[in-house]
Amino acid sequence: MDLNDEGQLRNVFWIDARSRAAYAYFVDVIYIDNSYLSNKYEIPLVAFVGTNHHGQSMLLGCGLLAGQTKASYVWVFKAWLTCSLGRFPQTIITERCKVLETAINEVFPRSLHRFALSHIMRKVPEKLGGLHNYDVIRKALFKTIYEGLKPFDFEAAWRVMIQRFGVGDHEWLCSLYNDRAKWAPVYLKDTFFAGMATARSNETLTAFFDKYVHKQTPLKEFLDKYELALQKKFKEEALADMESRSSNPELKTRCSFELQLSKVYTREIFKRFQLEVEEMYSCFSTTQLHVDGQVVIFLVKERVLEEGNRREIRDYEVLYNRTAAEVRCICSCFNFYGYLCRHALCVLNFNGVEEIPSKYILSRWKKDYKRLCAPDVESNSTESTEQVQWYSQLYRSALQVVEEGVISLDHYKVALNAFEESLSRVHHIEEKPNKNLL
Ligand SMILES: [Zn+2]
Incomplete structure (x- = not known):
């Protein structure tokens, strides 16, 4: 809690034990959702949201802020960083907001900060709606953003759009263009998003508390709903864990990649990957474009279905290095979603590779990820306090009991x-009534 000089409450941050444990596993990408604050809800809430091994959103902490100021954001980010054992996320996604940006630069200098494209696109009607030819401009903007594969394509299409519609001095479009390296998919190909990228036009980042909070929800009611929302999420995760472990998914092709990853990925991630395997059939040609020592560039042609059932042929360049077991596609599916795309799979297949190289099978999507990766909570810790060490030790000890407690019914009973x-x-010696509040 953050109090002012008169002892009045300014900002609050809290993270419950389950969220904290979850963070120890999924430290790579977070979405800082300040939409309740910027859209003037009754609750000045900021939510830290991550994604688990099933691709489900998960809460990694919450803050209530005195206002949308840099000082408040800095305070809540620092509180989160301390609770998260000083681990810096690889990527932070937020809405496009200057105050937020400065605070993130100050507290998370080592993380890549990117703007959520779906938030930007949601603003299009409000910002461009008044323009003559709005519908055509909107279409051109969507095409520029989502269809280009290289910065060159994006720049050319943007230039044409600006000239054609005479919107060179439109303030919002100008500022958007200046920030393009932080939101345009063609510039984000080296940023890892773990499926939170919203790089395709049908993808959005949904707010964690969306169904539980509306503009007039009072704080007290929110706190009840907070618990409900969390319970629901944990149940969903437990169910997905069970489903992933209990049976093998049905295979749809005879492709060896499909069989290989059906044994490894959680059910949901496998379903996403399976679609890529199936869609290898929409790629009808793989040819060698260029050879440079060990590196070969391939061209994969794909038949894609565009708006209005229009069929179009798209070219994808894929870099392949057999010695280094490296395969990189221009569509950057691996960085955006965390698994290989149909184009990269075609190139591997073309070269007689039968197994996906291990570096392209991320541990964070594996069904037994939590068992494989007991979190190493001390490493990277910049602010390791005594309490943090206690937490870390207790967590490890408890996890070991949980893992061994499921061996048999007798083990389970003893552990419980x-x-x-x-x-x-512990309750016997507990003095603080609200143990989860920090
Ligand atoms: Zn691709």
């Missing part, structure tokens, strides 16, 4: 009893 007993002993 031990937990209940230790909880009551």
Whole structure:
């Protein structure tokens, strides 16, 4: 809690134990959602949202802020960083907002900060709606943003759009263009998004509390709903865990990549990857374009279905280095979504490769990820306090009991009893009533 000189409450940050444990696993990409604050809801809320091994959104902490100021943001980010054991996310996604941007630069200098494209596109009607020829401009803008594969395509299409519609001095479009390196998909190909990229026109980042909060929800009601929302998410994750472990998914092709990853990925991620395997059939030609030592550039042609059922042929360049087991496609599916695309799979297939190289199978999507990766909470810690170390030690000990407690019914009963007993002993010495609030 952050109090002013008179002892009045300014900002609050909290993270419950489950969210904190989750953060220890999924430290790579976070979405800082300040939409409740910037859209003037009754609750001045900022939510830290990540994505788990099933691609489900998960809460990684919450803040209530005195106002939309740099000082408030800096305070809440620092509080989050301390609770998260000083781990810097690789990528931070936010809406396009100057105050937020300065605060992020100050607190997370090592993270890549990117703007959520879906937020920008949502503003199009408001910002461009008044323009003569709005519908045509909107279409041209969408084409420029979503269809180009290289910065050159984007720049050329943007120039044509500006000239054709005479919008060179439109303030919003100008500022958007100046920031393009932070939101235009062609410039984000080296940023890892773990599926939170919204690089395709049908993708959006949904707010974690959307169904639980409306503009007039009072704080007290929100706190009840907060618990409900969290419970629901944890249940969904437990269900997905069970589903992923209990049976093998049905295969749709005879492709070896499909069989290989059906045994590894969680159910949902496998479903997404399976679509890429199926869509290898829409790629009808793989040819060698250029050879430079070990590196070969291939051209993969794909038949894609455009708006209005229009069929179009698209060319994708794929770099392949057999010695380094490296395959990189211009569509950058791997960085955006965390698995290989149909084009890269075609190139591997073309070269007689039967197994996807291990570096393209991310641990964060594996069904037994939590078991494989007991979080190393001390590493990278810049602000390791005594409490953080206690937390870390307790967490490891508890996790070991959980893992071994599922071996048999007898193991389970002993583990559960031990937990209940230790909880009551801890409660016995507990003095602070609100143990989850920090
Ligand atoms: Zn591709």
